[in-house]
Amino acid sequence: MSTPLPLAEQFQYGLDAPICLTWELTYACNLACVHCLSSSGRRDPRELSTAECKAVIDELERMQVFYVNIGGGEPTVRSDFWELVDYATAHHVGVKFSTNGVRITPEVAARLAASDYVDMQISLDGATEAVNDAVRGPGSYQTAMRAMANLAAAGFRGFKLSVVVTRHNAGQLDEFKAIADRFGAQLRLTRLRPSGRGADVWDELHPTAAQQRELYDWLVAHGERVLTGDSFFHLAAYGDALPGLNLCGAGRMVCLIDPVGDVYACPFAIHDSFRAGNVRGEGGFTGVWRTSELFADLRQPQTGGACTSCSAFDACRGGCMAAKFFTGLPLDGPDPECVKGHGAAALAAVDLELVPKPSLDHSRPASRRAGPVPVTIGARPPDRACEESPLAGLRL
Amino acid sequence: MPAQVSIRPERFGALLYHFGTRRLSFLKSPELLKVVQVLADFPTARAACTDAGVSAAELPAYRAALATLAASEMIRERKPS
Ligand code: SF4
Ligand code: SF4
Numbered sequence: 001m002s003t004p005l006p007l008a009e010q011f012q013y014g015l016d017a018p019i020c021l022t023w024e025l026t027y028a029c030n031l032a033c034v035h036c037l038s039s040s041g042r043r044d045p046r047e048l049s050t051a052e053c054k055a056v057i058d059e060l061e062r063m064q065v066f067y068v069n070i071g072g073g074e075p076t077v078r079s080d081f082w083e084l085v086d087y088a089t090a091h092h093v094g095v096k097f098s099t100n101g102v103r104i105t106p107e108v109a110a111r112l113a114a115s116d117y118v119d120m121q122i123s124l125d126g127a128t129e130a131v132n133d134a135v136r137g138p139g140s141y142q143t144a145m146r147a148m149a150n151l152a153a154a155g156f157r158g159f160k161l162s163v164v165v166t167r168h169n170a171g172q173l174d175e176f177k178a179i180a181d182r183f184g185a186q187l188r189l190t191r192l193r194p195s196g197r198g199a200d201v202w203d204e205l206h207p208t209a210a211q212q213r214e215l216y217d218w219l220v221a222h223g224e225r226v227l228t229g230d231s232f233f234h235l236a237a238y239g240d241a242l243p244g245l246n247l248c249g250a251g252r253m254v255c256l257i258d259p260v261g262d263v264y265a266c267p268f269a270i271h272d273s274f275r276a277g278n279v280r281g282e283g284g285f286t287g288v289w290r291t292s293e294l295f296a297d298l299r300q301p302q303t304g305g306a307c308t309s310c311s312a313f314d315a316c317r318g319g320c321m322a323a324k325f326f327t328g329l330p331l332d333g334p335d336p337e338c339v340k341g342h343g344a345a346a347l348a349a350v351d352l353e354l355v356p357k358p359s360l361d362h363s364r365p366a367s368r369r370a371g372p373v374p375v376t377i378g379a380r381p382p383d384r385a386c387e388e389s390p391l392a393g394l395r396l
Numbered sequence: 397m398p399a400q401v402s403i404r405p406e407r408f409g410a411l412l413y414h415f416g417t418r419r420l421s422f423l424k425s426p427e428l429l430k431v432v433q434v435l436a437d438f439p440t441a442r443a444a445c446t447d448a449g450v451s452a453a454e455l456p457a458y459r460a461a462l463a464t465l466a467a468s469e470m471i472r473e474r475k476p477s
Contacts, residue, residue, distance in 0.1 A: 010408040017404065019411065019420065064404040066413035066420075092402065094415055116400055116415045158418070 011253055014299035017063035018289065019253040020229075022071045022267040025053070026078045027259050046260045050080045052280070056257065057084070059285050060093045067094030067119070071256075071267060076103045089117035098123060098162065100140060101147025109147075109154035121160040121188065122147050127175035131168055148183040160227065161185045164192050167204070170211040173218050177226070188227040189219070193268045194326040194336070202327070209344075212337060213238065234319035234335045237312030248321050251276065251298035255289065263288045265298055268322035271356055305332030310340065319343075328355035397432070397471050405429060412470050421470050428461055435462075435471065 027044045048056070060068065068088065075081055075097055085095050096119040104112075104122075112118050122144050126132030129141040151159050161180040163169065169176070173189070180187040194202030207215060216235040219228060219242055233246040250266035251274075257263055261279040264270055276295050277288035289295065304310075307318040318324075319335020327336040328350040334342035397403070400415040409423040410432075423429045430448040431441075438444040445458050465471045 010406075013407075015406055015411070064402065066402055066404070066411075066415075094413075094418075119418055 011247055011249070012299070012301065014252045014295065016290070017060075017065050018255050019066070020069065020249065021060070021065055021067075021255055021257065022069045023056075023257045024071045024259055024267075025075050025081065025084070044259060048259065048261050048279070050083065052261070053080070053084050054087055056261075056279050056285055057088050057091055057093055059279075060088075061091040063286055063289070065093060067096055067117075070095060070097035075099070085118065089115055092117075094119065096121060099147070100136070101144045104147035104150050106150045106154065109150040109156060113151065113154040113156035119159065120151065120156065121162045122151075122185070123162045123164075124176070124179075125164065125166065126169050127172035127179060131172065135166075135168070148179075148185060151185075152183040157184050159183075159185050160188045162188045162190065165189050165207055165215060166192055167207055167211065170207045170215060173215070177222070186225075186227060188229065189215075189232075190229050191231040191320070191323075193320060193323050206337065209339075209341070212339060216242075216339075234316050234337055235339060236315035237310070237339045241315050246315055247317065248319075250274070250321055251295040255295075257285065263292075265294065266322055268320070269325065271325065273325070273356070274322075303332050305330060306342070307332070307334055310334075310342075312340070325356060397436070398469065401470055403429075403432070412465075414468070414470055417469055419468055421465065421468055424461070428458065431458060431462070432465070432471065436474065 026047060076099065078084075085097075088095050094117040098121040101122050104120075112120055124132055124141070124144050125135045126141065132141040132144075133139070148159075148161065161176065161183070163176050176189075177187050179185075192202060192206050194206075212235060215232070216238045219226065219232060219235070220240060228242065230242075230246065230249075232242060236242055236246055250269060254266050255263055255276070256265075256267040256270070257279060258270070263276045263279060263285065265274040265276060274294065276292035279285040279288065281287060283291060302317075304313055304318055307313050307316070310316070316335070316338075318333065319338065321331055323329075323336050324331055324333065327347060329336055329343070329346050334340070334346060336343040336347055338344075398414070398416070402413050402415065403423075404411045404413075405426075409425045410429040412421040412423065413419070414421070423432060427448055427450060431444050431450065434447055435441065435444045438447060441459070441462055442455065445455060450458055462471065
Protein backbone atom coordinates (compact mmCIF):
# COMPACT_ATOMS: atom_id res chain seq x y z
CA MET A 1 0.00 0.00 0.00
CA SER A 2 1.32 3.40 -0.80
CA THR A 3 2.65 5.23 2.21
CA PRO A 4 4.38 8.31 0.89
CA LEU A 5 5.84 9.35 4.22
CA PRO A 6 6.39 7.56 7.51
CA LEU A 7 3.76 8.47 10.09
CA ALA A 8 6.11 10.52 12.21
CA GLU A 9 6.74 12.70 9.18
CA GLN A 10 3.02 12.99 8.50
CA PHE A 11 2.31 13.95 12.08
CA GLN A 12 4.98 16.59 11.94
CA TYR A 13 2.67 18.61 9.70
CA GLY A 14 -0.12 18.47 12.22
CA LEU A 15 -3.48 16.77 12.44
CA ASP A 16 -6.98 18.08 11.77
CA ALA A 17 -7.69 17.73 15.47
CA PRO A 18 -5.49 17.02 18.46
CA ILE A 19 -4.95 13.47 19.68
CA CYS A 20 -3.93 14.61 23.07
CA LEU A 21 -5.85 17.55 24.40
CA THR A 22 -5.33 18.51 28.00
CA TRP A 23 -7.98 20.67 29.55
CA GLU A 24 -7.45 22.27 32.89
CA LEU A 25 -10.92 23.05 34.09
CA THR A 26 -10.09 25.12 37.09
CA TYR A 27 -7.31 26.95 38.83
CA ALA A 28 -8.73 26.00 42.16
CA CYS A 29 -6.48 23.47 43.78
CA ASN A 30 -4.16 22.79 40.93
CA LEU A 31 -1.69 21.28 43.34
CA ALA A 32 -2.16 18.06 45.21
CA CYS A 33 -1.84 19.94 48.42
CA VAL A 34 -3.93 19.82 51.55
CA HIS A 35 -3.78 23.57 51.98
CA CYS A 36 -4.92 24.14 48.44
CA LEU A 37 -7.80 21.76 48.89
CA SER A 38 -9.05 23.71 51.85
CA SER A 39 -9.25 26.84 49.74
CA SER A 40 -10.94 25.06 46.90
CA GLY A 41 -13.89 26.66 45.26
CA ARG A 42 -12.13 29.98 44.83
CA ARG A 43 -12.24 30.07 41.13
CA ASP A 44 -10.81 32.62 38.82
CA PRO A 45 -13.79 34.78 37.80
CA ARG A 46 -12.68 34.54 34.18
CA GLU A 47 -12.89 30.75 34.13
CA LEU A 48 -15.06 29.26 31.41
CA SER A 49 -18.66 28.90 32.52
CA THR A 50 -20.53 25.63 32.34
CA ALA A 51 -22.19 26.75 29.10
CA GLU A 52 -18.87 27.78 27.59
CA CYS A 53 -17.35 24.44 28.54
CA LYS A 54 -20.24 22.64 26.88
CA ALA A 55 -19.75 24.72 23.74
CA VAL A 56 -16.12 23.60 23.68
CA ILE A 57 -17.23 19.99 24.09
CA ASP A 58 -19.64 20.44 21.16
CA GLU A 59 -16.70 21.58 19.06
CA LEU A 60 -14.59 18.65 20.19
CA GLU A 61 -17.37 16.31 19.16
CA ARG A 62 -17.52 17.89 15.71
CA MET A 63 -13.76 17.68 15.38
CA GLN A 64 -13.88 14.07 16.56
CA VAL A 65 -11.45 14.57 19.35
CA PHE A 66 -11.54 11.13 20.92
CA TYR A 67 -10.97 12.19 24.48
CA VAL A 68 -9.78 15.01 26.68
CA ASN A 69 -7.35 14.77 29.53
CA ILE A 70 -8.60 16.67 32.48
CA GLY A 71 -5.52 17.84 34.31
CA GLY A 72 -4.79 19.68 37.48
CA GLY A 73 -4.69 18.54 41.06
CA GLU A 74 -8.36 17.96 41.77
CA PRO A 75 -10.61 18.79 38.83
CA THR A 76 -13.51 17.50 40.88
CA VAL A 77 -13.48 20.71 42.91
CA ARG A 78 -15.41 22.33 40.10
CA SER A 79 -19.00 21.94 41.14
CA ASP A 80 -20.10 21.19 37.59
CA PHE A 81 -17.35 18.60 37.08
CA TRP A 82 -19.60 15.55 36.86
CA GLU A 83 -22.11 17.44 34.76
CA LEU A 84 -19.33 18.19 32.28
CA VAL A 85 -18.06 14.61 32.35
CA ASP A 86 -21.56 13.36 31.60
CA TYR A 87 -22.01 15.93 28.88
CA ALA A 88 -18.72 14.99 27.23
CA THR A 89 -19.32 11.26 27.31
CA ALA A 90 -22.86 11.71 26.00
CA HIS A 91 -21.25 13.57 23.09
CA HIS A 92 -18.70 10.86 22.37
CA VAL A 93 -15.81 12.73 23.86
CA GLY A 94 -14.04 10.46 26.31
CA VAL A 95 -12.64 11.80 29.55
CA LYS A 96 -9.40 10.78 31.18
CA PHE A 97 -8.73 12.44 34.42
CA SER A 98 -5.94 12.67 36.81
CA THR A 99 -6.49 12.72 40.52
CA ASN A 100 -4.67 12.22 43.77
CA GLY A 101 -7.57 9.93 44.64
CA VAL A 102 -9.08 11.91 47.46
CA ARG A 103 -12.61 11.76 46.06
CA ILE A 104 -12.53 8.24 44.69
CA THR A 105 -14.94 6.69 47.14
CA PRO A 106 -16.44 3.25 46.48
CA GLU A 107 -19.54 4.97 45.01
CA VAL A 108 -17.53 7.16 42.66
CA ALA A 109 -15.39 4.19 41.67
CA ALA A 110 -18.47 2.17 40.78
CA ARG A 111 -19.81 4.98 38.68
CA LEU A 112 -16.50 5.41 36.85
CA ALA A 113 -16.15 1.70 36.23
CA ALA A 114 -19.51 1.66 34.49
CA SER A 115 -18.43 3.91 31.63
CA ASP A 116 -16.25 3.05 28.67
CA TYR A 117 -15.79 6.73 28.13
CA VAL A 118 -14.06 7.51 31.39
CA ASP A 119 -10.50 6.65 32.24
CA MET A 120 -8.66 7.42 35.42
CA GLN A 121 -5.18 8.14 36.43
CA ILE A 122 -4.02 8.03 40.01
CA SER A 123 -0.83 9.92 40.68
CA LEU A 124 1.89 8.71 42.97
CA ASP A 125 5.38 10.09 43.46
CA GLY A 126 6.86 7.31 45.52
CA ALA A 127 6.35 3.57 45.71
CA THR A 128 6.74 3.79 49.45
CA GLU A 129 4.88 5.99 51.87
CA ALA A 130 8.07 7.74 52.94
CA VAL A 131 9.20 8.74 49.45
CA ASN A 132 5.72 9.69 48.32
CA ASP A 133 4.57 11.64 51.33
CA ALA A 134 7.80 13.61 51.55
CA VAL A 135 6.75 15.23 48.30
CA ARG A 136 2.99 15.01 48.19
CA GLY A 137 2.23 15.55 51.84
CA PRO A 138 1.31 13.27 54.75
CA GLY A 139 -1.48 10.82 54.07
CA SER A 140 -1.32 11.13 50.30
CA TYR A 141 0.14 7.66 49.83
CA GLN A 142 -2.70 6.08 51.79
CA THR A 143 -5.21 8.20 49.88
CA ALA A 144 -3.91 6.92 46.56
CA MET A 145 -3.84 3.31 47.78
CA ARG A 146 -7.40 3.59 49.02
CA ALA A 147 -8.54 5.05 45.71
CA MET A 148 -6.87 2.24 43.78
CA ALA A 149 -8.38 -0.36 46.06
CA ASN A 150 -11.81 1.18 45.47
CA LEU A 151 -11.34 1.20 41.71
CA ALA A 152 -10.14 -2.40 41.71
CA ALA A 153 -13.05 -3.48 43.91
CA ALA A 154 -15.47 -1.74 41.55
CA GLY A 155 -14.06 -3.74 38.67
CA PHE A 156 -12.33 -0.84 36.95
CA ARG A 157 -9.63 -2.59 34.96
CA GLY A 158 -6.64 -0.91 33.42
CA PHE A 159 -6.84 2.49 35.05
CA LYS A 160 -3.46 4.17 35.17
CA LEU A 161 -1.02 4.50 38.00
CA SER A 162 0.90 7.56 36.97
CA VAL A 163 4.38 8.35 38.14
CA VAL A 164 6.56 11.31 37.26
CA VAL A 165 10.08 9.91 37.41
CA THR A 166 12.34 11.89 39.71
CA ARG A 167 15.70 11.46 41.33
CA HIS A 168 13.96 10.15 44.46
CA ASN A 169 11.78 7.49 42.89
CA ALA A 170 13.83 6.41 39.88
CA GLY A 171 15.09 3.43 41.88
CA GLN A 172 11.56 2.20 42.62
CA LEU A 173 10.35 1.24 39.16
CA ASP A 174 9.87 -2.43 40.01
CA GLU A 175 7.94 -1.50 43.12
CA PHE A 176 5.68 0.84 41.14
CA LYS A 177 5.04 -1.93 38.66
CA ALA A 178 4.14 -4.30 41.49
CA ILE A 179 1.66 -1.81 42.92
CA ALA A 180 0.03 -1.33 39.52
CA ASP A 181 -0.19 -5.10 39.01
CA ARG A 182 -1.71 -5.58 42.44
CA PHE A 183 -4.63 -3.29 41.55
CA GLY A 184 -5.04 -4.39 37.94
CA ALA A 185 -3.81 -0.98 36.84
CA GLN A 186 -1.38 -0.05 34.14
CA LEU A 187 1.81 1.73 35.08
CA ARG A 188 2.48 4.98 33.33
CA LEU A 189 5.83 6.68 33.74
CA THR A 190 6.35 10.20 32.52
CA ARG A 191 9.13 12.64 32.35
CA LEU A 192 9.68 15.45 34.82
CA ARG A 193 9.74 18.67 32.87
CA PRO A 194 10.93 22.04 34.03
CA SER A 195 7.63 23.68 33.28
CA GLY A 196 5.26 25.51 35.54
CA ARG A 197 7.60 26.54 38.25
CA GLY A 198 10.74 26.94 36.28
CA ALA A 199 14.05 25.28 36.35
CA ASP A 200 14.90 25.46 40.05
CA VAL A 201 12.78 22.50 41.11
CA TRP A 202 13.75 20.57 38.06
CA ASP A 203 17.42 21.03 38.89
CA GLU A 204 17.01 19.20 42.17
CA LEU A 205 14.55 16.57 41.06
CA HIS A 206 15.33 15.46 37.55
CA PRO A 207 16.95 12.02 37.28
CA THR A 208 20.74 11.85 37.14
CA ALA A 209 22.46 10.66 33.98
CA ALA A 210 23.01 7.23 35.56
CA GLN A 211 19.33 7.02 36.52
CA GLN A 212 18.30 7.97 33.00
CA ARG A 213 20.34 5.09 31.64
CA GLU A 214 18.73 2.64 34.08
CA LEU A 215 15.31 4.00 33.25
CA TYR A 216 15.93 3.51 29.56
CA ASP A 217 17.02 -0.10 30.04
CA TRP A 218 14.01 -0.72 32.25
CA LEU A 219 11.63 0.76 29.68
CA VAL A 220 13.15 -1.28 26.87
CA ALA A 221 12.80 -4.42 28.96
CA HIS A 222 9.14 -3.72 29.70
CA GLY A 223 8.13 -2.59 26.21
CA GLU A 224 4.47 -1.83 25.69
CA ARG A 225 3.40 -3.12 29.06
CA VAL A 226 4.39 0.18 30.60
CA LEU A 227 2.99 3.41 29.20
CA THR A 228 5.14 6.47 28.83
CA GLY A 229 3.02 8.84 26.77
CA ASP A 230 6.01 8.87 24.44
CA SER A 231 7.60 11.17 26.95
CA PHE A 232 11.10 9.70 27.08
CA PHE A 233 11.95 9.84 23.43
CA HIS A 234 15.10 11.81 24.16
CA LEU A 235 16.37 8.55 25.70
CA ALA A 236 16.05 6.82 22.36
CA ALA A 237 19.47 8.28 21.62
CA TYR A 238 20.87 5.48 23.82
CA GLY A 239 20.02 2.95 21.16
CA ASP A 240 16.72 1.36 20.25
CA ALA A 241 13.76 3.66 19.91
CA LEU A 242 11.08 3.28 22.56
CA PRO A 243 7.49 2.48 21.54
CA GLY A 244 5.75 5.54 20.19
CA LEU A 245 6.23 8.19 17.55
CA ASN A 246 9.27 9.86 19.06
CA LEU A 247 8.20 13.29 18.05
CA CYS A 248 7.43 16.48 19.94
CA GLY A 249 3.69 16.80 19.44
CA ALA A 250 3.30 20.39 20.59
CA GLY A 251 0.74 22.15 18.39
CA ARG A 252 0.76 19.20 16.02
CA MET A 253 -1.19 16.62 17.97
CA VAL A 254 -0.95 18.03 21.47
CA CYS A 255 -2.35 21.14 23.09
CA LEU A 256 -3.72 22.59 26.29
CA ILE A 257 -6.85 24.56 27.05
CA ASP A 258 -6.47 26.41 30.32
CA PRO A 259 -9.28 27.40 32.70
CA VAL A 260 -9.83 30.79 31.09
CA GLY A 261 -9.90 29.25 27.62
CA ASP A 262 -6.41 30.11 26.47
CA VAL A 263 -4.95 27.51 24.13
CA TYR A 264 -1.28 26.59 24.43
CA ALA A 265 0.86 24.33 22.25
CA CYS A 266 1.49 21.87 25.07
CA PRO A 267 0.51 21.58 28.74
CA PHE A 268 4.18 22.01 29.55
CA ALA A 269 4.57 25.15 27.53
CA ILE A 270 2.43 27.59 29.46
CA HIS A 271 4.04 30.80 28.36
CA ASP A 272 2.99 33.67 26.11
CA SER A 273 5.41 32.42 23.48
CA PHE A 274 3.32 29.28 23.09
CA ARG A 275 -0.17 30.73 23.43
CA ALA A 276 -2.07 30.24 20.21
CA GLY A 277 -5.38 31.92 21.03
CA ASN A 278 -8.51 31.59 23.13
CA VAL A 279 -11.57 29.37 22.70
CA ARG A 280 -13.75 32.44 23.30
CA GLY A 281 -12.44 33.92 20.05
CA GLU A 282 -14.54 33.99 16.92
CA GLY A 283 -13.42 30.69 15.42
CA GLY A 284 -13.60 28.93 18.76
CA PHE A 285 -11.19 26.15 19.58
CA THR A 286 -11.40 24.81 16.03
CA GLY A 287 -10.21 28.13 14.67
CA VAL A 288 -7.26 28.22 17.03
CA TRP A 289 -6.24 24.66 16.25
CA ARG A 290 -6.55 25.00 12.51
CA THR A 291 -5.54 28.56 11.78
CA SER A 292 -3.36 30.01 14.52
CA GLU A 293 -0.04 31.33 13.31
CA LEU A 294 1.82 29.74 16.17
CA PHE A 295 0.53 26.27 15.35
CA ALA A 296 1.23 26.80 11.66
CA ASP A 297 4.81 27.62 12.63
CA LEU A 298 5.17 24.56 14.82
CA ARG A 299 3.92 22.41 11.95
CA GLN A 300 6.75 23.54 9.73
CA PRO A 301 9.71 21.20 9.54
CA GLN A 302 11.91 22.23 12.47
CA THR A 303 15.60 22.74 12.20
CA GLY A 304 17.77 20.64 14.45
CA GLY A 305 20.42 23.31 14.95
CA ALA A 306 23.34 21.92 16.90
CA CYS A 307 21.62 18.52 17.00
CA THR A 308 21.52 17.97 13.27
CA SER A 309 25.00 16.51 13.19
CA CYS A 310 24.21 14.09 16.04
CA SER A 311 24.05 10.42 15.08
CA ALA A 312 20.94 10.00 17.23
CA PHE A 313 19.02 12.90 15.73
CA ASP A 314 16.50 10.72 13.91
CA ALA A 315 15.44 9.08 17.14
CA CYS A 316 15.75 11.99 19.51
CA ARG A 317 15.15 15.06 17.37
CA GLY A 318 16.62 17.28 20.01
CA GLY A 319 14.12 16.26 22.68
CA CYS A 320 11.47 18.36 24.39
CA MET A 321 10.75 21.91 23.35
CA ALA A 322 9.32 22.91 26.72
CA ALA A 323 12.25 21.44 28.63
CA LYS A 324 14.62 23.49 26.54
CA PHE A 325 12.57 26.65 26.79
CA PHE A 326 12.19 26.65 30.55
CA THR A 327 15.83 25.85 31.16
CA GLY A 328 16.87 28.71 28.91
CA LEU A 329 18.28 26.56 26.13
CA PRO A 330 17.81 27.35 22.45
CA LEU A 331 14.87 25.49 20.92
CA ASP A 332 16.92 24.19 18.05
CA GLY A 333 19.65 22.70 20.22
CA PRO A 334 19.99 19.71 22.54
CA ASP A 335 17.56 18.76 25.28
CA PRO A 336 18.75 19.62 28.82
CA GLU A 337 18.82 15.87 29.50
CA CYS A 338 20.57 15.00 26.23
CA VAL A 339 21.99 11.55 26.81
CA LYS A 340 25.16 12.53 25.03
CA GLY A 341 25.81 15.13 27.68
CA HIS A 342 25.41 18.14 25.41
CA GLY A 343 22.50 19.47 27.45
CA ALA A 344 24.46 19.61 30.69
CA ALA A 345 27.23 21.49 28.94
CA ALA A 346 24.77 23.93 27.39
CA LEU A 347 23.00 24.46 30.72
CA ALA A 348 26.23 25.49 32.35
CA ALA A 349 26.39 28.39 29.95
CA VAL A 350 22.83 29.63 30.54
CA ASP A 351 22.37 32.97 32.24
CA LEU A 352 19.80 32.18 34.93
CA GLU A 353 18.47 35.71 34.89
CA LEU A 354 17.31 35.20 31.36
CA VAL A 355 15.52 31.89 31.85
CA PRO A 356 11.85 32.39 30.91
CA LYS A 357 9.32 32.08 33.68
CA PRO A 358 5.84 30.74 33.08
CA SER A 359 3.31 33.49 32.43
CA LEU A 360 2.41 34.38 35.97
CA ASP A 361 -1.14 35.48 35.40
CA HIS A 362 -2.03 31.95 34.38
CA SER A 363 0.06 29.64 36.47
CA ARG A 364 -0.15 31.61 39.68
CA PRO A 365 -3.62 33.07 39.68
CA ALA A 366 -4.87 35.33 42.42
CA SER A 367 -7.15 32.61 43.73
CA ARG A 368 -4.18 30.50 44.64
CA ARG A 369 -2.18 33.27 46.19
CA ALA A 370 -5.16 34.30 48.26
CA GLY A 371 -5.35 30.92 49.98
CA PRO A 372 -3.10 29.58 52.68
CA VAL A 373 0.45 29.13 51.49
CA PRO A 374 0.67 25.81 49.70
CA VAL A 375 3.68 24.27 51.39
CA THR A 376 4.39 21.79 48.67
CA ILE A 377 4.61 24.42 46.00
CA GLY A 378 7.74 23.91 44.05
CA ALA A 379 8.20 20.46 45.47
CA ARG A 380 6.19 18.52 42.99
CA PRO A 381 5.33 18.76 39.37
CA PRO A 382 1.73 19.31 38.36
CA ASP A 383 -0.27 16.25 37.40
CA ARG A 384 -1.17 16.08 33.81
CA ALA A 385 -3.08 13.25 32.37
CA CYS A 386 -1.26 13.50 29.12
CA GLU A 387 1.67 15.68 28.38
CA GLU A 388 1.93 14.61 24.82
CA SER A 389 0.81 11.90 22.50
CA PRO A 390 -0.55 8.81 24.21
CA LEU A 391 1.28 6.75 21.70
CA ALA A 392 2.51 4.08 24.00
CA GLY A 393 -0.76 2.51 22.88
CA LEU A 394 0.31 2.92 19.32
CA ARG A 395 -0.14 0.07 16.89
CA LEU A 396 1.35 0.85 13.57
CA MET B 397 -16.55 -2.18 13.48
CA PRO B 398 -17.64 -2.16 17.11
CA ALA B 399 -19.68 0.82 18.30
CA GLN B 400 -16.90 1.67 20.74
CA VAL B 401 -14.55 2.46 17.88
CA SER B 402 -14.39 6.00 16.58
CA ILE B 403 -12.76 6.80 13.29
CA ARG B 404 -11.40 10.16 12.21
CA PRO B 405 -10.21 10.79 8.66
CA GLU B 406 -6.87 12.55 8.40
CA ARG B 407 -4.70 13.57 5.47
CA PHE B 408 -2.64 10.39 5.63
CA GLY B 409 -5.59 8.05 6.15
CA ALA B 410 -7.34 7.96 9.49
CA LEU B 411 -6.99 7.66 13.21
CA LEU B 412 -8.96 5.06 15.11
CA TYR B 413 -9.71 5.02 18.77
CA HIS B 414 -11.24 2.17 20.71
CA PHE B 415 -13.03 3.42 23.82
CA GLY B 416 -13.12 0.00 25.39
CA THR B 417 -9.44 -0.88 25.10
CA ARG B 418 -8.44 2.81 25.06
CA ARG B 419 -6.08 2.19 22.24
CA LEU B 420 -5.23 4.35 19.34
CA SER B 421 -4.55 3.01 15.90
CA PHE B 422 -3.87 4.30 12.45
CA LEU B 423 -4.99 3.65 8.95
CA LYS B 424 -1.96 4.48 6.93
CA SER B 425 -3.66 5.33 3.67
CA PRO B 426 -6.93 6.79 2.38
CA GLU B 427 -7.50 3.53 0.47
CA LEU B 428 -7.35 1.51 3.66
CA LEU B 429 -9.84 3.92 5.20
CA LYS B 430 -12.15 3.29 2.28
CA VAL B 431 -11.83 -0.47 2.75
CA VAL B 432 -12.64 -0.22 6.44
CA GLN B 433 -15.61 2.02 5.74
CA VAL B 434 -17.19 -0.34 3.24
CA LEU B 435 -16.19 -3.56 4.97
CA ALA B 436 -19.60 -4.10 6.49
CA ASP B 437 -21.35 -3.79 3.13
CA PHE B 438 -19.59 -6.72 1.54
CA PRO B 439 -19.67 -10.43 2.21
CA THR B 440 -15.90 -10.74 2.26
CA ALA B 441 -12.95 -8.49 2.97
CA ARG B 442 -11.65 -9.24 -0.50
CA ALA B 443 -14.82 -7.90 -2.08
CA ALA B 444 -14.53 -4.75 0.03
CA CYS B 445 -10.95 -4.31 -1.11
CA THR B 446 -11.91 -4.72 -4.74
CA ASP B 447 -14.65 -2.16 -4.33
CA ALA B 448 -12.18 0.28 -2.80
CA GLY B 449 -9.93 -0.12 -5.82
CA VAL B 450 -7.26 -2.31 -4.26
CA SER B 451 -5.32 -4.22 -6.91
CA ALA B 452 -4.62 -7.93 -6.66
CA ALA B 453 -0.95 -7.24 -6.04
CA GLU B 454 -1.81 -5.10 -3.03
CA LEU B 455 -4.19 -7.60 -1.45
CA PRO B 456 -1.65 -9.28 0.86
CA ALA B 457 -0.68 -5.93 2.38
CA TYR B 458 -4.33 -5.14 3.01
CA ARG B 459 -4.95 -8.57 4.46
CA ALA B 460 -2.12 -7.99 6.92
CA ALA B 461 -3.40 -4.53 7.81
CA LEU B 462 -6.92 -5.84 8.45
CA ALA B 463 -5.55 -8.70 10.53
CA THR B 464 -3.69 -6.20 12.68
CA LEU B 465 -6.86 -4.20 13.15
CA ALA B 466 -8.78 -7.33 14.05
CA ALA B 467 -6.11 -8.33 16.57
CA SER B 468 -6.53 -4.99 18.32
CA GLU B 469 -10.32 -5.36 18.22
CA MET B 470 -10.75 -2.32 15.97
CA ILE B 471 -12.72 -4.46 13.58
CA ARG B 472 -14.35 -7.80 14.20
CA GLU B 473 -16.38 -10.44 12.48
CA ARG B 474 -19.95 -9.42 12.06
CA LYS B 475 -22.46 -11.12 14.27
CA PRO B 476 -24.58 -13.62 12.39
CA SER B 477 -27.97 -12.04 11.89
S1 SF4 C 1 6.16 17.89 26.55
FE1 SF4 C 1 7.91 18.60 25.33
S2 SF4 C 1 8.17 17.04 23.76
FE2 SF4 C 1 6.13 16.77 24.61
S3 SF4 C 1 4.76 17.95 23.29
FE3 SF4 C 1 5.36 19.27 25.00
S4 SF4 C 1 7.13 20.40 24.28
FE4 SF4 C 1 6.87 18.65 22.91
S1 SF4 D 1 22.68 16.06 20.61
FE1 SF4 D 1 20.51 16.51 20.26
S2 SF4 D 1 19.76 14.83 18.97
FE2 SF4 D 1 21.73 14.17 19.85
S3 SF4 D 1 21.17 13.03 21.67
FE3 SF4 D 1 21.56 15.14 22.31
S4 SF4 D 1 19.55 16.14 22.26
FE4 SF4 D 1 19.39 14.24 21.08
